[in-house]
Amino acid sequence: MAAPCNFALIAVESSRSAPGMGSFSCFHHGDMERRSTLDEGALKKWFENSRARIDEFYDEAARRLPLKEMPELDGCIYAGGLCFGLADPVTNIILNAVGLLLHDQQGEHPPPHGRVRVYEGWRDVVWRSIDGIAAFMNAYFRYLSTDQAKRYLYLASQDLTLAIKLVHHDRFAQGSSNQRRPLLPDGGKLKAALRFAALKAQHPAPDVLAGLMTAEYPRDTLAPVLFKLGNQQGGKEQLTTDDVLEIRDLLAHQWPPTPQPANIDFWCRPNGRTCTRRGDDGVLVISNSLGEDLVAQTSIVTTRDYFQTQQQNYISDLVFCCEDMETKLSRCLEASALAASAMATEVNYDVPPCEHIISVKMCLLDTIHALYIKALATLPSKPSLLRALLVAGHCYGLMDPVSNIILNSFWYDVAFPLARGVEVDLPQGILDTRPMARLESRSLDGLVAMVQGTFGSKHRALEFLSSLDCDLTRSSYLGRPIIKIARNVSFAAVAEIAKHPQHTAFGSFLMSLSPEKIGHLHSLISAAHWDQLIRVLSNEMYSVWPVSVLKEEDSSLVSPFVSARISGKRLAFIRNLDFVHTELNKVLRKYCNQHPWEPSYQLDIICGVTASSSPFHPNFYHANFLATINDAIGSSHERTLFFAEFWVSPSREDVQSKPSSCCPIYDYSACIGRCSFCEDEGNKILHPPSGHSRDFNGSINLYRSAVRAYKDVLKGLLVSDFIYFDPGRDVELAKIIHDYEDNNIPEMLDTKPSLVCERPRFI
Structure with missing residues (x-):
């Protein structure tokens, strides 16, 4: 069932815009000029319009599924057949419902009592889908406001993959590496956003939906199933019970499976009792001595090597860049061109910024x-x-x-x-x-x-x-x-x-x-x-x-008293840096011990730390640091970026219940994860693409707070101004520091609590 583009809300950039970029969500408001083709009334009724559209999706999915022959599907649709995912909305409903059915039959999550529709129609699951699809947009895209998310979804007729396409068109130039980048694999960023959306939509097993949509499937079975379900020739026919069983069989062959296989921890690097060797076939074999003439051997092979003959595909490979999707995007762009030609007056885009x-x-x-x-x-x-x-x-x-x-x-x-x-x-x-x-x-x-x-x-x-x-x-x-x-x-x-x-x-x-x-x-x-x-x-x-x-200028502007205060701040900074350095060395050693097949790393440069502050609970720290490969002396390697979380508490039991960890981040220019705490505090700590499990305030719609935090950064003095102050040349800064320290003017210093402003309680 094709989802047409809602043209009424499209507002576009003029023909002089940056090459290859559009502005589907770009609007300017003011008394003298108003950049419009925005239908404000439609946007204000976003929930009502969304409900009407998504109702159609559920009616179509119910028409196509054999609900009489398989009545259990009715309850699966109602409980977890959400309309969002990486296919078209109707296909998403069917896949999510069958995926939940498979999950129930495997005994992982028995269906709760009352998994039946309470009302006629699909009112409850429609509203939950609306909540989930909006939550996905805010979780997946950094700095996307709620109004922007609504505009993109309205333009896309609630088709999530088309909405993603529209955002990419606005943010990336045509033909750029970011626009050509496939949705998957991405290190878990998309999976984390889908899981968050499923949680928001009260899905009974969020990991099932997120795993189903981001898993790989055998190509020879995935393509026929998507063709039968999708918007092409087969997308109108009713499905038989055999068709549903075929879909269930496909979903049963996803990789990685849900739940994922248990992870194996390795606690010793190669030494007298543990050794590693890589064979000619590329397989890494780890041998651990168990004593009494017993040796445990574990073989590790990369996913790429294992699946190179399997012909695996993601759902997004066959949907996101297909001809049908390009047709939908072209319709939106054609409407944009018409709207641009209808603009009669020049607009000052910088007053106010949109x-x-x-x-x-x-x-x-x-x-x-x-x-x-x-x-x-x-x-x-x-x-x-x-x-x-x-x-x-x-x-x-x-x-x-x-x-x-x-x-x-x-x-x-x-x-x-x-x-x-x-x-x-x-x-x-x-x-x-x-x-x-x-x-x-x-x-x-x-x-x-x-x-x-x-x-x-x-x-x-x-x-x-x-x-x-x-x-x-x-x-x-x-x-x-x-x-x-x-x-x-x-x-x-x-x-x-x-x-x-x-x-x-x-x-x-x-x-x-x-x-x-x-x-x-x-x-x-x-x-x-x-x-x-x-x-x-x-x-x-x-x-x-x-x-x-x-x-150099005369440094006499700085009094001995102020000079002593600056020295004190520098010493406090060094003490705090030494503390963080010690803790990061611990988590890095732990990582190396658990990953003996990787190089051994040595901590080099700390790139930023976020610290919580609670008098009642253990304090946690999120940090980025660069590490070098610890091999031959004198060899040169570009450093690897790591993310780390570590905990500090007076109680050893509290810290043991919250294990510290770290992991490398390889693609930190595009696929980086989200963390509500760090972003809400305005700290630029790069997280792994999968995000971080501790979402402290339950929200990652941080458009407003992120913008506010950015503005706060530009105000006042920072501790680094004292650390790197040059009294011989920084004349203006010398006057500000002198006035602050000598006259104790607090508004001249950014006094926001920070790890580096005071010596931590536990040192």
Whole structure:
């Protein structure tokens, strides 16, 4: 049953929008101008409109299923036959109902008494489906407001896969890697969102629905079943009991099965009593001595090797990118084109900014955060370089963003070093993530300043940056190489807008770079050439930059009292960093012991920590850190990012009941998980795609709180300002710090409770 697109709500970007991006949820309101084809009345009646549409889905599913011959299906539809999933809504209802029937027959979840419809029709399950499908949108997409979710679902006629397509079209440029990325596999992000939606919809076994929709199936049976159920030729015929049994048999062959097989923990790395070996066939064999001449052997083979001859498919492989889905999307785009041609007046998109562009901006900040993690994973471990990155390592320039961050950090470290001997007091790690968030916001301001002259609007500039993932080198900047447009950009002005601490000198540096110099410097951005990069920057420093901007200022603005307070804050920071370092080493050793088939890792750089604060319960910590492979001395490897959770409590029993853990995160630019606590606090801790099991406030619709937390980051002083303060050059900051410490003006300091503001109770 095809779900037509609701054209009445479509509002579109003008023809001058960023290439390949639309704005199905972009609306501007104001007294002087109103960007409309929005049917406000339809949006206000969203629940009523949704119910009417979803009622049709259930009527169609009931018509097609053999309910008289298999009356137990009626109760399964009512209990768990929700209309959302990765197929069309009617197919989802049928698959979810049969999946619950299979689950009941396997004895895992016996059907409760009263699994029958209480009312005529499908009123209860329709309302639960509406709650679940809206919850999915908020859980799966970061920074999606409730109104935006409603618009996408209305446009998609409550077809979840089409709604996902519409959001991707708005957020990703056509042909970009993000738009081409398949829905699965994604490390568990989609499964976690479906489980959350099923919980919201009161499904009796949420893991069954989430597992069913994200599992792999034998291709030779999956395709015929979906064809029979779907919107193609077979999608109108009534199903027989044999058809239902065929669907049940398909679902019984999902991989991984639900519930998943038990995990096997390995508590010893290779040593005298445990050894590992990998055979010629790639199978890893772990042998554990059990004593008394007994040895336990476990064979481990990768899923890819095991299924390479199985011809497995996800449901989304055959539905999300099929011809029928492209037809639905084309209908929406055609309606968009008609709406765009009907717009008679020019609109100022920046007054006020709409929810769509706020979402784009927040997603860009996440993209930039991933770029900084990549830069940290590459930079050498040197406290002065970490300080240079946090103070002035902006991501705009004449190379790709990661290279810009690395080069700009090296440049600042060479051009504006701290006084001799100060580096010994610098920390090698980041606790509070707010300094990173502030740096990323300033970098985005610089990128917008670079391109806004071309578009005339921050709105369009942000969409353009989103289409390129902030990498201006990828599209040759509207047909012109980036080196050519540098002639028309005042980098000093861009750096000043981005609040670079030395914007004049930094602008002079960027303007001095010829294409040859850029190519040479870019070739030196690697672990094998760090020393050479420093020599090149040092040799050219005084010949390029005015000496007047490099000299140190008088540091007498800082009184001895204030200087002592700054030293105290630095010592407290180091103590807290040592505590976190100790705890992370424990969880990393535990991970290595339980995963002997992986390399052995060594903790390197802490990238951020979120701490709870409760006087009655154990305190938990979420953290990101970078680790190196602990093998041959002197070997160089790019660091691996980890997520960790650890607990601290005066009671050992409380901590044992809440085991600490960590795991690597490999794809932190797109597939990252959700955590209501960290996001609500505005902390940029990257979680594994599957999210985290402890959802402390029961909600991950964090659009408002995330935007509020972002704005709070930009206010006041941060602890890092004291840690990396340079009294010889940071004249303005010196005045602010002096006034704060000398006059005790609390509003000048961000006093939000943080791990780094005070010494933790348990140290």
